[in-house]
Amino acid sequence: MNIATDIFLFTITAPLGILITIGLWKLFQKAGRPGWESLIPVYNIYIILKISGRSWWLLSLLLIPGINLIVGLGIMIDFIKSYGKFKMSQNAAVVLLPFIYLPKWGFDKNTRYLGPSASDDFYEEHHGDLKKSPAREWTEAIIFAVVAATLIRSLFIEAYTIPTPSMESSLLVGDFLFVSKINYGARLPMTPVAFPFAHHTMPLTGGKAYWDGIKLPYFRLPGFGDIKKGDVVVFNYPMDADSPLYRPVDKRENYIKRCQGIPGDTLSLLNARVYVNNKAAITPPRGEMEYMVRNNGGSFNWQQVYDLHLSDIQQFTNQDFILNTTARSAALLKQQSDVQSVRANVRLRGVYDPEIFPHDPHFRWNVDNFGPIIIPKKGWTVKLDSLSLPIYRRVIEVYEHNRLQVNGNNISINGKAANSYTFKLNYYWMMGDNRHNSEDSRFWGFVPEDHIVGKALFVWMSWDAETHRIRWSRVMRMIY
Template identity: 65%
Template structure:
C-alpha cells in the first residue's frame, strides 16, 4: 500500500502538474510525462544551456542541478518568492498540479535569459535576508546530499569492536564503496537520524516509505570489511522504525551471501576454511598469577578490560592476543588461556539462543541448537535467488527474514507452513544477507544473537578515523593523537 501511495505522490501527481504547465508554455502536455525528455523541455523553457542535461547523469550532482532547474522553471511561471520555491521543491505532488490548473499562473518566459532578468529585475532582486536564507538552504541541501550519497561521520558508541575501534573514535563512512542507498523515508528533519535532539520525538514522518534502491558502487561487501548498517531488530515493537531510520551499528562482515558459516572454539570458519582473526580483536582470557597485584600501568598499556575475579590468584579479562603474549613474559603471571565455552553445551553464561528465533515450538518441535558465543552453526547465509527447504530446523532460523525483512505473511498451522496464505515447504529469497560480528568476541551482541543483516540495511564502509577522544582521560590527554587518520582494516 505504501509503495502505491509513494508512486501516486512522487510520480503521477508531479507529472500531471508538468503536463498542464507545459501546455501553458505552448508545448504538448504529453512531453511532461516522459522521463528525461521532460527534463530536456524544462531546460529549454527555463533558458538554461543544454549541457545541463549531461549533469543529470552524475549521481549526487544531478539532485542539486535538478533543484536549481526546478527553481528556474518555477520562475518562468512567475513564482519568485522563496516560499513558492520551497513548496515546489519539497511538495511537487501538491503545488505543480495546483499551479498547472491555476488560471492565474502563466508562462512568462525563460527565466535564465538576460532579457527576462532585465524585465523582472525588481521581482528577482533579493533582500539581504533572502540571500542569507538562500545560502542556508543551499548549504543544508548540499550537506544532506553529501551525507546521503558520498560520506558521513560516525562515532563508536560501544566496546563491541575493541581494540580495533575504541569508544570515542570518530570515523568517516563511505557511501560510495557499496553504492549509496537512496532515502527510503524521504520526509525527515535534516541531520537528525531517528530522534529529534532534546525533544526526544521522531525526526521523520513514515507516512511515505519508498522502495529500496541502491546506486552502483565501487565493490561488493567483502569478508573482513568493517561495515556500518541499520540494526535489524529495530523493526520490532515498540520502536517499529523504517529501515533507514533504524539505529546505526558497526561490525565486521564475517559471512557474505551464500556462505556456510560456523564458529568452532571461537574460530570463525567460512565454507570450511578458517577466517583471519582481526589482530586487534579482543576476547576473554583466564589469567593465573602468583597472588601479587598487577601493575596498574601494565593494565593501561595492555588495555586489560572487564576484570572479573575468580579467586585470590585468578581473574578474567578482555584483551588482545598480542597483549596476552606480552603478559606471559612477566614473572608473576603463571598462565593465560582463552575463556571459551564448551562445544555443544549452551551454558548459562555464554549461551546463545538467538533472539531472532521464536522461543516456542515450531512445527511441533522446539529446536535445541546448543549454540554459544564460541561454537555456533553451521548456518547458510541467505543469498538472493537461493531456495531453502523449510522444516523444523531451518524454518526457525529463516522465518524472521522471510516475514520481517522480505514482507511476507507467515503462519504456522499445525505442522504446515503458510506464506501469504499458501502452504509451502520452501522459500526463495529476494534479498542478499550478511553475517556481522564484533571484534570484541565476548563483548558483542551481533549476528550470533539477532541474525542476518539484509542488504537494504547496509549504510556504508568505514574508511578512517579522523578524531579519537578518550572521555576517561584527563583534559590534556583526551585526544588519542596516535589514532588520528588511521585507516580502518
C-alpha cells in the same frame, strides 16, 4: 580490488584535508592570526568564530548530531564573508569544494580580511555588497548548507562516532570515522520526510525525527564493488523493526561490525574461531576476547592495564580474574613474572545459550561454538521444515514481508501451502572484533542488504575520554 579502492579513496581524501588546512593557514594570516593555529583541531574552529565575530559557545552546538553539520557549514560561510565572499556561488564553493577555494583565496593577493562579518559595523560598511539583511544572509546560508550537506552525507560520505567497545581494539570508543556510501553504492532514502541530520530521534526533545507516512521502495545506486568478507561495515540494526520501536529500515540504529560471511556462505564457529565454507577465516589481529588470568595475588597496576589495553576486569578471588584483551596482549601478560596462567575463556561446545540465534533448544549453540548455518542469497531456495524454519522464519516474515503460518507440520506463506521459499534479498553475517563484548549476528541473525549503509574507510580523529586527549597515533588511520 576492494583494498585498492579504499587506498584510492584515502589517498584522495587525506590530501584534501591538507589543502583545506593550507588555505586556513593563509586566511588566518590575512586576519592577523598566526598560521599555525589552523593546525589544531577544535581550536582552529574557535579562531574561525573569533575572526567572524561569532560567539565561542557555537562550538558546543558542534557536539549535537545533525545540528553540528548545519552549524559547521554556516560557520564556514560566515568565515568567508569576512573576506568579501558574499555571492551564493562562493558559498557553494566553500561548502562543496573547500579544498580548492580556501587555498585559492588564501594565496589570492586581492582577497583581504574586511573584518568580522557578524558585526553590525560590517553590515553597515558593506551594505552595498551584501544587499540583504544579516538575518536573511544567515537564513539563506543555513538553507544552502542543509541542502548541500544532505546530498554529501546521503550520496558520498558521512561521519560516524564509535560509541561502544564492540570493535575493540580494531576501533576504539571515541574514534571518529568517515564512512563511504559509494563503495557499495549509495542507498536512496526510504523515509524521505525527516528532520535534517537527525537519524531517528530529535535532539533535545527526544521525539521521532521522521514521518513514516511516506515510504519509498529500496533502491541502491551503482557502487565500486560488493561487500567482501573482512570489510568493516555500517548498517541499520535489524531488531529495531520489532516492538516497541517499529522503525523504518533506514531509521534503525546504526551499528558497525566486520562482515564475516556473504550471501551463499556456510558459516560456523568452533572454539571461538570462525570458519567459512569449511576454511578458517582470518582473525582480526587487534580483536579482543575474554581471558581467565591467575596471578600471584593482588590487582593489576594502572600502567599494566593501560599498556596492555586490559579492560572489563573482574576479580573473583585474590588470584583469579576475567578480563578482555587482544591475543598479543594476552601473550605479553603471560610472560610477566607475577602471572601464573592466561587462557582464553571459551564456552564449551554443545552448551545451549538461549540468547543466541535462532533461540531454539534444537540448536545447542553459544557465542564460541555455533552453526553451521547457510547465509541466504537472492534467488536461493531453501526447503522449509522444523530445522530450517527457526533459522529463516524472521527473514521470511520481517525482512521480506510475508505472512507465514505454521499448523502442525503444515506451513503456509501468504495463505498458500509452502514447503520451500526463494529469497528476494542478499544477506550478510556481521560480528564485532571484541568477540565476548559484542551484540552481533550471533544474537540476532542475518543483516539484509537493504540495511547496509556503507563501508568504514578511515579514522579522521580519535578522542580518549579517560585521558581527555587526542589519540594522535590514530588520526587519519585506514581501517582494515
